[in-house]
Amino acid sequence: MKTTLGVGMVGYSFMGAVHSHAWRTVHRVFDVPVEPAMVAVCGRDAAAAQRAAEKFGWQSTETDWRALIARPDIDIVDICTPGSSHAEIAIAALAAGKHVFCEKPLATTVAEAERMATAAAEAQSQGILSMVGFNYRRVPALALARELIREGRLGVIREVRSAYLQDWIADPDFPLVWRLKKEEAGAGALGDIGSHIIDASQFLVGSNIIGVSGLLETFIKERPLGQMTDGLRAESTTGQREMGAVTVDDAALFTARFAGGAIGSFEASRFAVGRKNGMSIEVYGSKGSLVFNFESMNELMFHDHTLDPLEAGFRRILVTEAGHPYLEGWWPPGHVIGYEHTFTNELKDFLDCLASKTPPEPSFADGLQVQRVLEAVETSSDSRSSWTDVKE
Amino acid sequence: MKTTLGVGMVGYSFMGAVHSHAWRTVHRVFDVPVEPAMVAVCGRDAAAAQRAAEKFGWQSTETDWRALIARPDIDIVDICTPGSSHAEIAIAALAAGKHVFCEKPLATTVAEAERMATAAAEAQSQGILSMVGFNYRRVPALALARELIREGRLGVIREVRSAYLQDWIADPDFPLVWRLKKEEAGAGALGDIGSHIIDASQFLVGSNIIGVSGLLETFIKERPLGQMTDGLRAESTTGQREMGAVTVDDAALFTARFAGGAIGSFEASRFAVGRKNGMSIEVYGSKGSLVFNFESMNELMFHDHTLDPLEAGFRRILVTEAGHPYLEGWWPPGHVIGYEHTFTNELKDFLDCLASKTPPEPSFADGLQVQRVLEAVETSSDSRSSWTDVKE
Amino acid sequence: MKTTLGVGMVGYSFMGAVHSHAWRTVHRVFDVPVEPAMVAVCGRDAAAAQRAAEKFGWQSTETDWRALIARPDIDIVDICTPGSSHAEIAIAALAAGKHVFCEKPLATTVAEAERMATAAAEAQSQGILSMVGFNYRRVPALALARELIREGRLGVIREVRSAYLQDWIADPDFPLVWRLKKEEAGAGALGDIGSHIIDASQFLVGSNIIGVSGLLETFIKERPLGQMTDGLRAESTTGQREMGAVTVDDAALFTARFAGGAIGSFEASRFAVGRKNGMSIEVYGSKGSLVFNFESMNELMFHDHTLDPLEAGFRRILVTEAGHPYLEGWWPPGHVIGYEHTFTNELKDFLDCLASKTPPEPSFADGLQVQRVLEAVETSSDSRSSWTDVKE
Amino acid sequence: MKTTLGVGMVGYSFMGAVHSHAWRTVHRVFDVPVEPAMVAVCGRDAAAAQRAAEKFGWQSTETDWRALIARPDIDIVDICTPGSSHAEIAIAALAAGKHVFCEKPLATTVAEAERMATAAAEAQSQGILSMVGFNYRRVPALALARELIREGRLGVIREVRSAYLQDWIADPDFPLVWRLKKEEAGAGALGDIGSHIIDASQFLVGSNIIGVSGLLETFIKERPLGQMTDGLRAESTTGQREMGAVTVDDAALFTARFAGGAIGSFEASRFAVGRKNGMSIEVYGSKGSLVFNFESMNELMFHDHTLDPLEAGFRRILVTEAGHPYLEGWWPPGHVIGYEHTFTNELKDFLDCLASKTPPEPSFADGLQVQRVLEAVETSSDSRSSWTDVKE
Secondary structure (H helix, E strand, C coil): CCEEEEEEEECCCHHHHHHHHHHHHHHHHCCCCEEEEEEEEECCCHHHHHHHHHHHCCCEEECCHHHHHHCCCCCEEEECCCHHHHHHHHHHHHHCCCEEEEECCCCCCHHHHHHHHHHHHHHHHCCCCEEEECHHHHCHHHHHHHHHHHCCCCCCEEEEEEEEECCCCCCCCCCECHHHCHHHHCCCHHHHHHHHHHHHHHHHHCCCEEEEEEEEECCCCEEEECCCCCCCCCCCCCCCCCEEECCCCCEEEEEEEECCCCEEEEEEECCCCCCCCEEEEEEEECCEEEEEEHHHCCEEEEEECCCCCCCCCEEEEECCCCCCCCHHHCCCCCCCCCCCHHHHHHHHHHHHHHHHCCCCCCCHHHHHHHHHHHHHHHHHHHCCCCCEECCC | CCEEEEEEEECCCHHHHHHHHHHHHHHHHCCCCEEEEEEEEECCCHHHHHHHHHHHCCCEEECCHHHHHHCCCCCEEEECCCHHHHHHHHHHHHHCCCEEEEECCCCCCHHHHHHHHHHHHHHHHCCCCEEEECHHHHCHHHHHHHHHHHCCCCCCEEEEEEEEECCCCCCCCCCECHHHCHHHHCCCHHHHHHHHHHHHHHHHHCCCEEEEEEEEECCCCEEEECCCCCCCCCCCCCCCCCEEECCCCCEEEEEEEECCCCEEEEEEECCCCCCCCEEEEEEEECCEEEEEEHHHCCEEEEEECCCCCCCCCEEEEECCCCCCCCHHHCCCCCCCCCCCHHHHHHHHHHHHHHHHCCCCCCCHHHHHHHHHHHHHHHHHHHCCCCCEECCC | CCEEEEEEEECCCHHHHHHHHHHHHHHHHCCCCEEEEEEEEECCCHHHHHHHHHHHCCCEEECCHHHHHHCCCCCEEEECCCHHHHHHHHHHHHHCCCEEEEECCCCCCHHHHHHHHHHHHHHHHCCCCEEEECHHHHCHHHHHHHHHHHCCCCCCEEEEEEEEECCCCCCCCCCECHHHCHHHHCCCHHHHHHHHHHHHHHHHHCCCEEEEEEEEECCCCEEEECCCCCCCCCCCCCCCCCEEECCCCCEEEEEEEECCCCEEEEEEECCCCCCCCEEEEEEEECCEEEEEEHHHCCEEEEEECCCCCCCCCEEEEECCCCCCCCHHHCCCCCCCCCCCHHHHHHHHHHHHHHHHCCCCCCCHHHHHHHHHHHHHHHHHHHCCCCCEECCC | CCEEEEEEEECCCHHHHHHHHHHHHHHHHCCCCEEEEEEEEECCCHHHHHHHHHHHCCCEEECCHHHHHHCCCCCEEEECCCHHHHHHHHHHHHHCCCEEEEECCCCCCHHHHHHHHHHHHHHHHCCCCEEEECHHHHCHHHHHHHHHHHCCCCCCEEEEEEEEECCCCCCCCCCECHHHCHHHHCCCHHHHHHHHHHHHHHHHHCCCEEEEEEEEECCCCEEEECCCCCCCCCCCCCCCCCEEECCCCCEEEEEEEECCCCEEEEEEECCCCCCCCEEEEEEEECCEEEEEEHHHCCEEEEEECCCCCCCCCEEEEECCCCCCCCHHHCCCCCCCCCCCHHHHHHHHHHHHHHHHCCCCCCCHHHHHHHHHHHHHHHHHHHCCCCCEECCC
16 A cells, blocks of 8 residues: 655745646656655745745745744655755754755765765665765766666777767856855856766766866856845846945856776866756766757767677667656657656656655765765866866 | 536547547637536447546546536536447437537548538527537648648649558558448548548649549558557557458549649658658748648748748747647747647637637538548549549 | 779869879778879869879879870770760770779760760770769768668668758859759759669669659759869859849658669758758668768668567768778778768779679679669659650 | 879778768769879788779779879878878878878877878978868758858857767777777877867857867776777677777867857766767857758757747758859759768868869868867867867
8 A cells, every 4th residue: 555755845936846746746657665745845935935835836935944844744855945044954854853855965065974874874774765965866878878878888988078068158247146155055067067067077087086176266256236036037137236345256167086996077067158057967878878869858868888889879769668767657759759858867766666655866964075076076176277186 | 717628539549648638638728618527438349448538637538428428517618439339329419409420530431520510500590519629630730731821822732642551551460340330330541541641632732632543552451350459559460360351542643623722742652661650741922932741740841932932941830839729828939739639629629619609610512522522532433543523 | 913004083172182092092902903093184274283293192194084084094085074075075985995983873865875875884894993982982971871772781672762962052052063053963852862872772782773753942043154163072152242143942742662662762952051061861671770860971870670579770880990991991890981082982982893804893784773863853843743754 | 184093092981981982972962173093091900902903993902102192193192090090101101292181180290290290281281182081061061051151140259068979988898999099099088089170169259269278088998909800890899808908088178269169168078878869060150050960960049039039949950052162063952961971072172172272171270179179179178178278
């Protein structure tokens, strides 16, 4: 017989909308052993929380996350707030015996992330599980890529070439939203989207980054002050012309070495005009290579270097077959899926782990390690790009 | 204040799963004036219907569509059954005062479609509305294409080049499922997927097909008998080796003339190996052209022939901006959507129409017109491809 | 020891320029058993012929093709004139004992082509060889495609989908050049570019077209009179506003059946705005499929349907390996080639055949067969697209 | 009246073959004010030089480059030898009053390059001109890109993303050819192909690289000894199993800053399996962006960020219009060109400059500046990737 687990979500902006969709959908498409109940959504603005609850289908609201955590009908706390609040909420939730699903990046500093990872490890010994939401691991094409690499189809991995390119703040008049303030966001492009390609590349290669040389740049130093609006597309201008300082990077470049011997090139930017969500990874090994770009997320390009050279080439695998990762829940071949499906896939794995009492991946420890890479990139950038080892 | 309308769905296989998803989602992402309630799902097999209800989130079940139609708590009947039963159910539902949302193709014969269109027209005079589910009209890229054409950006339309290529029955051992029997499906590739590109091309061009020359082919004349299994991926082999005759086309080619003067080339096939859901349309006008392929459904290629020729070229518009059709409900730029979103978008329009008492499009009359094109193609193919006018 | 053969070329416009380039290059990149000497170029306008000789590197000029044919220092006659003069020149040249390389289409009527094929057959019995210049057979990617099909990699060929799309006369003010007059060009898009895809598809499939249903259209019925200017880009407007009738098709659609059982869809158009030289062929078989587009002429897309479906997909073979057809003469992998290389490759084969006394392909008989397909398409179009068998 | 200039070429391997082709072709397709005469080819092996002369069409041979330089019938010396001999030959040729066309990279050390640049400057004051062969500047698509950037269409350039990926030495059994020895080649991937993307990116951006952080890697430290074979595809294995040390980089990554404020990411590798000649550049500015990949060298992708966002997107410009750079010499739209055309285009500019007594670009000074960037990358890589300024 199926069990139902109560979910409480903190935050209801862009990530809150996407997570709501995934909680509503996961048991409708996958055969999961436990079903989620959308018990409560939490936000400081009571009216806005109420609107979010009605819109997204949550049964109740809270305005204080401590109250949410205290509720006995809540088994899972889902954290969708800005990064600076992750540590406090997550640690408290774990202490209260709630499973935690926390959006990425895990935290805004290594110190916070360390405390979170410690709390998660302790909770785990009590059967309380946690996961950090690097959703790109659940893109079917990337999950397939990981399988191919794990099976040795690429041989020895030699080079990783990855970028996450967006353009939403290329306009100097775009306002100073929270994602552009270090105290709330922790980092800029590096933390927000660079963290995704760090996690995804380590996931694919199966080996961690051990050292980096970084170069951060802030092209626009000041922006008009702005206020967040509700909902998904919060980040519009307000017409205000009072200016404030941008305290995070607009673009981040770094080179890296992986423990397994591969070298890597990384780039995260919110100024690459024409790129909307251009998260791309190329992995080159001795026996083959893989290329992925999120804007064509249903496709994985695979070059099998062991084939006759006269017939070899990058093969476009449309990752929509029933046997592909996560596709058992979705549609027939060629009936492509989209962005929010990666979150539904993620929750499927999370629920499977809760039922089987298996620690889900990526763990808070994984999130901490990504945080250490981010910190190393910043440290290197601050010291003339000098090579900087990632702490273990 | 919002009103809730009760929905009863007949059929729960592939289309039933997709429709359920859309009914569950539409009011969560769009601001619709009426909200759907998933009241009942109907299927002849009581246990299977129960499983579908639990899986997809329907409140109750029926095993006789007549009982479903009779329920006072149902305002909308959604028909997801094979084409041969559409006419009877739809006409009865309309007569019972229910709004009807009917999957495509509208029917299996022109005669049935005519009766349905007549019933729909009569019902409409009573405020009862109906719509046929050519969902590709609600692909944002195609909706954008229609806007560009309507605004005259392509000038005079001269040529349409369209294909719908799949490969799921290329294997001669694939069993004789209902889609391969004329009495249930009406037609083969022509009716199932050819109908989509007929509707989509007429929708884009804004002008109907008035004559055709057709060529149908059945490559595999006999197949092992097979039984449908439940759910999305019903059409697997059964191991039976008793053979039955394939009575529909495997592939259909036709040329066409549109009322507005354009000429067109059409191809529907389930034998194009490597093509999974390759529904493509190219439209060439005097001032520009458009290219679309569903396997990259978030993209529209647009060539503006009025630009300086040294700078002109096909432009890949990633149709994910908030201002693009239907995107107000979805995610930020570059965060692509998938197949089932087209159904959610479709229901948004349907609910908007119900609320505003506006006849939705495509209407049953539109569905009838597509049926007449299908019939003309078959007639032409049966008479050595002779040019055959489409009845008006 | 190598032999040198004297070449005389008739015509010096676009094709003349390209052929000159190929004659100048073929022995510089390939190891050919006989070397060409560029002895004379022939044109009615003495001054223009002289300019062409100097520009393209011909040793002398003639103003009468009969004089050219009569020269003892000429062994090969290369015919680059408009189609209406091919028959007379080619038949005379063969009668004079000259090998003939004739541009496509072979002729403007079946009757002419029949006489040419007869003359070629007679000459062949005397050791005098001839070839028609369907240069696309010598695109390395298409030569590789043929090899793959010949080896059975595609299994049974079921469908061919081909188009040749250009846009150079989409502007109604483009003048009435010779290619738009039936008496000189024979046919419009159908003959000029449709003939290429007929030949290429038959070459690939290894089976001839045996019947067709055609639809021809002339969008612009009258155009300003214009005069040809010299050289490559002859076809510019003259400013004259006196109008003349366009007597050929602007676009041609047809469906076809091949002797081997495949069906095909063909489209040739000069009105597909945005398409510059969009010659494309898709071939679908039971075991695999191939896709080619000339605008990316160094690439062949190959789907191997015998692979694990979870790993299958269209593979982009960059046809630039030393072992690929014709590539032994060109550059290292990835160092792509262009349009005129197909002519150089063609002459390599022609010279090889002359040296080995092997009849080259495509022969005049092959050119005649293409002419019969063109005629059948026109006949069908004139009789309401009725199915029309291609004469054997 | 036209003048003819005598050309003497030193070296006859891959580059020699390509240059020969360009010398043979340039005046046949372009209207150049001076025509080249292919007077002599020079190589130490007399028989091989003779074969090259016959094959490529040179009138005579020399076995000592000093003798070549001394010939009065030679006006231009074309240097196609390995980089370590460039300085000696070029300086001597300039001193002898010969115009010099020197393949890239200019030299193997900054010191050599400085002497060459000094010699070139002195010679220039005597009317003797020189040019270094960064042929990618003459890819029409990149020349168009430069024009667009120069006209301000991209606004302020912010980011450059460039890679040159090949895979020809990915196999550890590939022999130790001269390109893998520091004393002959100067550098590995960095010098051979990295120099191309350094030059091309500076050319496009219109601003020099002023500092870098580099990371070099040699994956395969030892390889079987091998001997060069003649001709284009010299670099095959010899079967010898005696091993020698690889003394250059297999892959090079670096980040960079341009004088104008842009930042850049660069990668050169010969281990990126599946990439054959994958030279790519992306340039992101405030008003637009450009993307190029040599494997599709006739295409330039242009995103105009000033367009309505609902219609904007990367536009594929097929750079084959008569009005595009260098295309006046080539074929009609869509009739694509290939690799060696870039050399023919380069020689067109060189000859134009010689005739007009204008210093050609890129100059030896430009070649020296690239050499300084290469040196800075190596210096940085040797000092833990520390930021290293490029000398001015």
